[in-house]
Amino acid sequence: MDSVKKLLIDEQADIRTALAQLERTARGLLLLVDGDGRLKRTVTDGDLRRLLLSGANLDDRLSDLPACEPKTISDDASPEAALELMNRHRVDHIPQIDEAGRPSGLLLRRDLCSPILLSTPHLGSGERGFVDDAFRTNWIAPLGPNVDAFETELAAHVGIGHAAALSSGTAAIHLALDLLGVGPGDEVFCSTLTFVATANPILYQRATPIFIDSEPGTWNMSVPALQRALADADRRGRLPAAVIVVNLYGQSADMDPILEVCGRHGVPVVEDAAESLGATYRGKASGTLGKIGIYSFNGNKIITTSGGGMLVSDDGELVERARFLSTQGREPAPWYLHKRVAYNYRMSNILAGVGRGQLQVLEERVAARRRVLDRYREALADIKGLGWMPEADFGRSTRWLSVCVLDPDATDVTPADFIAALARQNIEARHVWNPMHRQPLFAGCAYFPHEEGCSFSDQAFQTGVCLPSGSSLEDSQIDRVSSVIRDALVHR
Numbered sequence: 001m002d003s004v005k006k007l008l009i010d011e012q013a014d015i016r017t018a019l020a021q022l023e024r025t026a027r028g029l030l031l032l033v034d035g036d037g038r039l040k041r042t043v044t045d046g047d048l049r050r051l052l053l054s055g056a057n058l059d060d061r062l063s064d065l066p067a068c069e070p071k072t073i074s075d076d077a078s079p080e081a082a083l084e085l086m087n088r089h090r091v092d093h094i095p096q097i098d099e100a101g102r103p104s105g106l107l108l109r110r111d112l113c114s115p116i117l118l119s120t121p122h123l124g125s126g127e128r129g130f131v132d133d134a135f136r137t138n139w140i141a142p143l144g145p146n147v148d149a150f151e152t153e154l155a156a157h158v159g160i161g162h163a164a165a166l167s168s169g170t171a172a173i174h175l176a177l178d179l180l181g182v183g184p185g186d187e188v189f190c191s192t193l194t195f196v197a198t199a200n201p202i203l204y205q206r207a208t209p210i211f212i213d214s215e216p217g218t219w220n221m222s223v224p225a226l227q228r229a230l231a232d233a234d235r236r237g238r239l240p241a242a243v244i245v246v247n248l249y250g251q252s253a254d255m256d257p258i259l260e261v262c263g264r265h266g267v268p269v270v271e272d273a274a275e276s277l278g279a280t281y282r283g284k285a286s287g288t289l290g291k292i293g294i295y296s297f298n299g300n301k302i303i304t305t306s307g308g309g310m311l312v313s314d315d316g317e318l319v320e321r322a323r324f325l326s327t328q329g330r331e332p333a334p335w336y337l338h339k340r341v342a343y344n345y346r347m348s349n350i351l352a353g354v355g356r357g358q359l360q361v362l363e364e365r366v367a368a369r370r371r372v373l374d375r376y377r378e379a380l381a382d383i384k385g386l387g388w389m390p391e392a393d394f395g396r397s398t399r400w401l402s403v404c405v406l407d408p409d410a411t412d413v414t415p416a417d418f419i420a421a422l423a424r425q426n427i428e429a430r431h432v433w434n435p436m437h438r439q440p441l442f443a444g445c446a447y448f449p450h451e452e453g454c455s456f457s458d459q460a461f462q463t464g465v466c467l468p469s470g471s472s473l474e475d476s477q478i479d480r481v482s483s484v485i486r487d488a489l490v491h492r
Helices: 015-025 045-053 079-089 127-136 145-158 169-179 196-204 223-236 255-264 316-326 349-359 362-379 415-423 456-463 475-489
Strands: 008-010 029-033 039-044 093-097 103-108 162-166 187-191 208-212 242-246 269-272 292-296 309-313 386-388 402-406 464-467
Touching (some): 079 103, 127 145, 127 349, 169 269, 169 292, 196 208, 196 242, 223 255, 309 316, 415 475, 456 464
Parallel strands (some): 187 208, 187 242, 242 269
Antiparallel strands (some): 029 039, 093 103, 402 464
């Protein structure tokens, strides 16, 4: 919504001024205030027409309007409370007021009934055909033609040799660690600035995570921190069994130096590209640079199968082993024969059909998400204290999520305040990932910051906010979010 200040009009203003302001703001109402800025009533064009029809002229003051106690709500009320009040009084707008009775906002029914979510699925026109084929041929169980085709098509799209379609990105990470021989007593280095799904599989294997900070230029794994961690491990005689590098919020980590230092120590790299399908690094697809790459097709990802993931590698034997382990480890025999613990991790043929349709529009989805961030930046460029997650110059970020940063030296608005202000307008925003080294689940695990005594991941968590970023967002929705942000940071 526009700043509420544009809707304020003093009770000593004349009708002519009010009509001009109504025309200029095009909102259909004004908020009449007294000399102390307290709300007296709302004023609509209908109110002004009735006043003129009763004999008033354009130069008469708005104080001549009859008293009308406005229906208001506190500025910290929930959307549900506002809608209940609107329904009770059969109105479509409710002014928000502060403790002094001054207008602080305006809630509209049409906005509260149309929530703007963080990252919603965006289906196209191709998915239905592949899914219908699965039903028509009765291939509705796990495995089938869509699974085979999805693996082939995705591998070709990202330029890698082999792919295995799985039930989730988490399952893919778990299989990756299993394939690399990670087991009890091993250590695994892992990006700390990530979702817990990256680190949980380390515990599945009864290994110990050691967390590595991010660096400011990409928000991804810090090479200096990684170098210190590897040097420490070398001194202890306990090099990690693997390093899991996360490509955060749609942007690749700086993989060349990471691969170089890990290669020097003989440590394999798992590239968690769950959030970065469609991103590039020096001309290569994100997720294709490590020994094993991981993608996620969860409902909030840039393309989705509702739930699902993919493990990719140029090592065909490794991927074939992943398929074996993901289908309960059944040995080739005329009866059910199993020699080791395995998993039920394969993707269904129906969901793979959804994925095939989604893959066809991946580049469109990347372009749309990048445009969302561009529109935010353009609309909010003048706001002091508001910054953005940077884009490294070595490739293209998908901008899976548009992430803004609140500078505590320029604004006293905290991420929690900011998110709450958006929530009151039924707009979803979230904190940046709470780093893994801060989680009670991983208490006692070692952590290597970007610089001694300086943890960038903590800073990102304490200042960053993820904004609505879906590829299906309309310009009017992005503008609505931008206007609420402006209200929260400027017109408070």
